[in-house]
Amino acid sequence: MQYLEGRKYVVQALFLVVALVFGARLFYIQVLDGSYKLAADRNTLQRIVQVPYRGLIYDRNGQLLVQNTPVYDLMVVPREVKQLDTARFCQLLQLPLEEVRENLKAARKYSRVKASPLVQNLSTPELAAIQDNLIDFPGFSIKARMARSYKTENMAHALGYVGAITPAFLEKPKYAKYLPGDNLGITGLESFYESVLMGRRGVQYRMVNVRGIEKGAFRNGEFDTLSVAGQDLHTSIDIELQKYGEMLMQGKRGSIVALDPKTGEILAMVSAPMYEPSILTGKGMGNRYMELLNNPERPLFNRPLMATYPPGSVFKMVNELVALQMGVVTPETPFDCNWKLVRCTHRHEAPRNVTIAIKNSCNPYFYQVMRASVLRGRSTNRFEDARLGLAEWRRQVMSFGLGSKLGVDMASEKKGMIPSPEFYDKAYGYHRWGYKTVYSLSIGQGEIGITGLQMANIMATIANRGYYYTPHFVRGIGQGGPLPEYTQRHVTTVDPKYFETVIPGMQAVVDGRGGTGNFASLAQFGISVAGKTGTVQNPHGDDHATFAAFAPAEDPKIAIAVFIENAGFGGTSAAPLASLMIEKYLRGKVVRKKWEYWLQGSADKFVKRR
Known part of the structure; x- marks a missing residue:
């Protein structure tokens, strides 16, 4: 019995020594050695989603009807917005105060920690007017993407149009692959052939510092996937x-x-x-859609x-x-x-x-x-x-x-x-x-x-x-x-x-x-x-x-x-x-x-x- 009692103290002593060693090491890393903290502060992992090019649409003779053109969305992460100067912000965006407030409210409702679009379909000149000032507005960033543009003034009912996915759509399992701010076909061929036009997203993981400066690929791109462009549609339309x-x-x-x-x-x-199909593109598209919807001649009604x-x-x-x-x-x-x-x-x-x-x-x-x-x-x-x-x-x-x-x-x-x-x-x-x-x-x-x-x-x-x-x-x-x-x-x-x-x-x-x-x-x-x-x-x-x-x-x-x-x-x-x-x-x-x-x-x- 005395022998067993002695072994008990030996085991307890071993556990105590191991605990002291680990505790000392953690104290050194977290308090005395600042290199790990500096590395964590300077580097963070950023997941970048690559949106593929949407498939093009041609007529029966190979004439291009629908193409892609670059546009920009102003994104917001509500939790990161600090002491927003709304008057200056609205002046910068050339938007009414109420519209900005409503958009911010919608963004908070979607998520306080995830980015969602505040203003969509900014053109290159509009982007240039605000980009240099965004540093004064934490929580806001620019997201580039491709939007639809039309090489024809005809065939609007058949081509249909592309619009931003709504929060209601995002809740449906069918749209589980989409993110806030993504576009999808709403009507016409754009909607019917959405699955082949949209392509497949790619993902890149990048190491960036706190100022957003890229420091290289994460693990040499081991986890990156390439985007796949959507397939083109060759229509029978002359x-x-x-x-x-x-x-x-x-x-x-x-x-x-x-x-x-x-x-x-x-x-x-x-x-x-x-x-014209171009009416339902670009900034202010929602207002123009409502004008068409309220037109007594019902131009949105697809009569055939x-x-x-x-x-x-x-x-x-x-x-x-x-x-x-x-x-x-x-x-x-x-x-x-x-x-x-x-x-x-x-x-x-x-x-x-x-x-x-x-x-x-x-x-x-x-x-x-x-x-x-x-x-x-x-x-x-x-x-x-x-x-x-x-x-x-x-x-x-x-x-x-x-x-x-x-x-x-x-x-x-x-x-x-x-x-x-x-x-x-x-x-x-x-x-x-x-x-x-x-x-x-x-x-x-x-x-x-x-x-x-x-x-x-x-x-x-x-x-x-x-x-x-x-x-x-x-x-x-x-x-x-x-x-x-x-x-x-x-x-x-x-x-x-x-x-x-x-x-x-x-x-x-x-x-x-x-x-x-x-x-x-x-x-x-x-x-x-x-x-x-x-x-x-x-x-x-x-x-x-x-x-x-x-x-x-x-x-x-x-x-x-x-x-x-x-x-x-x-x-x-x-x-x-x-x-x-x-x-x-x-x-x-x-x-x-x-x-x-x-x-x-x-x-x-x-x-x-x-």
Whole structure:
């Protein structure tokens, strides 16, 4: 026992000696030897995030549309701000006192110890005016980054815009990779292709002294990572065609959509009224955005994708094709132009076949075509017949890409409306409606609604004799092609042979004497156009004008849909505009200047009517 007691004291003594040694060493390092403190004071580890170059955007011919330009953000770390002379600070920045206070409040709310932007999008001259004075304002620093600038004054709705990420966005897991002050795509292609445009950030670790002077890489750059630039987008847009379309739509409200039917590539997409994309860049962008937002003409509203209208007589093509597929009519089936059923647009020759009916846009003819599709004697109850017939008719109509989103590479697309039996059950009651309730659908009126993009896609589908590719803006990402979903063919329920039977009538609309779209003829250039005019009833004012077509009829290279609000008859406003766009695309120039003057005169009348 005495032996064990002695060992206990030995162990205790050893622990005491070790403790004294460590204590003495720590006292020496922390109190007597100042070299470690000096090194800590002079050197600190700084993490520098390298923001990659955002991918560029080009048109189909390689013309640069969107590029990057250097801008600067004034950053603030609220905890480091000491005795701020707000009057001098506001004078230096040329900003109102209240705005600076609000921005500081927002920065404190985000974090008191992390840097966040106080003023963004400073230009190089603005930076030069304040940089030398920042030494008097601790807590503030300059962060350089690249911002978007535009080489075109057109295509704002499609390109979209880039803006600073908000605190609300930062809280979402989807944006976990972003930092305060970072930019991201808000609308258009900038938003849809954000993941490929943004690239991948890099990080550098640097040793700097207390004055911010760099003292070299940390561990020779062992932990550094390089940034990776975003991939470029090669769009299908023909910027010259886009410019021309926007010029023709000056002073009007409406849309133009032009497609390559063979690929689904969008050649031009015009939403009128327009604005320049550069408006939503730079300092003061927020104020300019609010001006656009509050403009009664709604220039921010992307009409080709978001505005849904009854398609009018353009829809008669779909109605006829569905009836042919159902076998309830043939191309030679005659129907009287019976005004007791529905009023026709004008007096014309008897519609002995579908070609004459399309040429003259005979409303009673297509009333009877749809009636044959819907009322097929499936039961002994006429109300149930209407329900069953409409359901089958709707199923086939929707195979044209109607009543649902097509899937264009833009987030704001609307699906439109192809009413179902359940829709009418809810509106009128079960077995309380029949064909006479829904007959207006036969001529593209009533509850039906489609977008300008869907109307152009109808023309592309007819041009292809029964199939389409999902319309899209981007034909190439980086060195690759489009997204896989844009190379898949979508086939309608209608047999290709039936499409051949409606195209002669569409050609007669434009090229035949007495057709409703003669103003769209390009026969003088040897180009046959197949198209259809439409005049859409509008209970809130003057009728809307539509025209949809493809050309050349034998080997289509362009499908186009024009929709002009409150412009009246489609044959005298929308049709000439579409023909000029076709001429511009197929021939590279326009020689029929008289139609440009005519359309400008129509725009003046349109503005006066409003």
